[in-house]
Amino acid sequence: MEMLDILIIGAGPIGLNCALEAQKNNLSHVIIEKGTIVNSLYNYPLYMRFFSTAEKLEIDEVPFISTAPKPGRQEALEYYQGIARQKKLNINLYEKVLNVSKNNEIFEIETTKATYHAKNVVIATGFYDIPNLMNIPGENLPKVKHYYTEPYPYAKQKIVVVGSSNSAVDAALETYRKGAEVTMIVRHSEISKSVKYWVKPDIENRIAEGNIKAHFNAEMVEIKSNTVVFKDEKGAIHEIDNDFVLAMTGYLPDFDFLRNSGIELNGDCLNPFYNLETMETNVSNLYLAGVVCGGKDTHLWFIENSRVHANMIIKTILSRS
Known part of the structure; x- marks a missing residue:
């Protein structure tokens, strides 16, 4: 049975950033993504422009070169998918995670294609898949x-x-x-x-x-x-x-998936429980990263202020090795 150091759910910008940090620290990992790389961005309006400037969307200190003050959807797709190719990240696409369970400190992750085992799991699934x-x-x-x-x-x-x-x-x-x-x-x-x-x-x-x-x-x-x-x-x-x-009434995280993974949801906004310093949930070695952390308050986290989650998570995992 292959044992991964980290399994990351979601190949959005923050999921990619988590994989990059894992790769730099020689931690075995895989990203499981139900669609394409940065699938949510792919499904954005064709002519959408970000509120943020390019440098605030960068990950792993890779420059994001944009011809406009505010980069658009296509530039972002080229940037993030280009990083995944260049860094040769281990990503399994068009594979959906069905269940995350834990037994004797080991996670078993069931998907539509396989079953994985990992010491740590990062949920970086965003919120764009379920309409409000x-x-x-x-x-x-x-x-x-x-x-x-x-x-x-x-x-x-x-x-x-x-x-x-x-x-x-x-x-x-x-x-x-x-x-x-x-x-x-x-x-x-x-x-x-x-x-x-x-x-x-x-x-x-x-x-x-x-x-x-x-x-x-x-x-x-x-x-x-x-x-x-x-x-x-x-x-x-x-x-x-x-x-x-x-x-255009907004979107929500998959709260059922979070609950079924054992994560506590609190208050009217169904805010998932996590440690602000480590991003670890109430389930030990199960972490949240990116906008999924905000529950129904989907304007709380976005790319530029959640890029730090990857470093926080990997630092915590390394400190326990």
């Missing part, structure tokens, strides 16, 4: 999209965009500029303050001039084949014609 559902009638209709990639399919269509964060604002602006009739349904009283500062005035001006309609303090009630129903701030019910709904 509205739980309303009609949400399962084919016209409802929880992921947005590009504006071209929505030309000359009546679009409802649900939400007011970066993803919602990008979808609203891009589809509007390709000829869609856009209506935004926003639960709050204004566009989110977290929207990229160079984009926020654009959406606010388009709303002010009436080219994009926006209903604030509003809530979706039902989605029908050709219409949507929503409630305004006074509680009045409205029904408008509609071809597509872009439900």
Whole structure:
């Protein structure tokens, strides 16, 4: 039975960084990834640009060269996948982890393809795979999209965009500029303050001039084949014609997977338990890294402030060797 020093779940930027630290310290490791390398970034909108500058997205001190002040999705894919190739990281792709269990201080990790054994496990799975559902009638209709990639399919269509964060604002602006009739349904009283500062005035001006309609303090009630129903701030019910709904309501970590792995989840945000100095969970030698640490608060961690997790984890593992 092969025994790994570390098994890493997730080949996102932070998972890659954990593998790089393991490799530098001669620790045997493998990354198990259910999709491609940096799978979440691959599924981002095609023309997405990061809030962070390139140097804040770097890992392992490898320079991230960008032709723009804010790098885009394709540049990030080239950068992270290029590092994986150059460093010859041990990654198994299109293999999903089904279960993590522990027996006599050894982890057994069952996947769709094999069973692995490891002394330590790092969960770096992010949060982009499970949409935060509205739980309303009609949400399962084919016209409802929880992921947005590009504006071209929505030309000359009546679009409802649900939400007011970066993803919602990008979808609203891009589809509007390709000829869609856009209506935004926003639960709050204004566009989110977290929207990229160079984009926020654009959406606010388009709303002010009436080219994009926006209903604030509003809530979706039902989605029908050709219409949507929503409630305004006074509680009045409205029904408008509609071809597509872009439900940009955010995403969540796989809480069931975390629970089944033995990790404690606390509070309304289901914050997973971990040691702030070591990233170790309540299960000894089981660690969290990256945005998965935030529970429902998915804006707490991102690439630039969670890159340090890899060093913290490997340092802890080495101190116990």
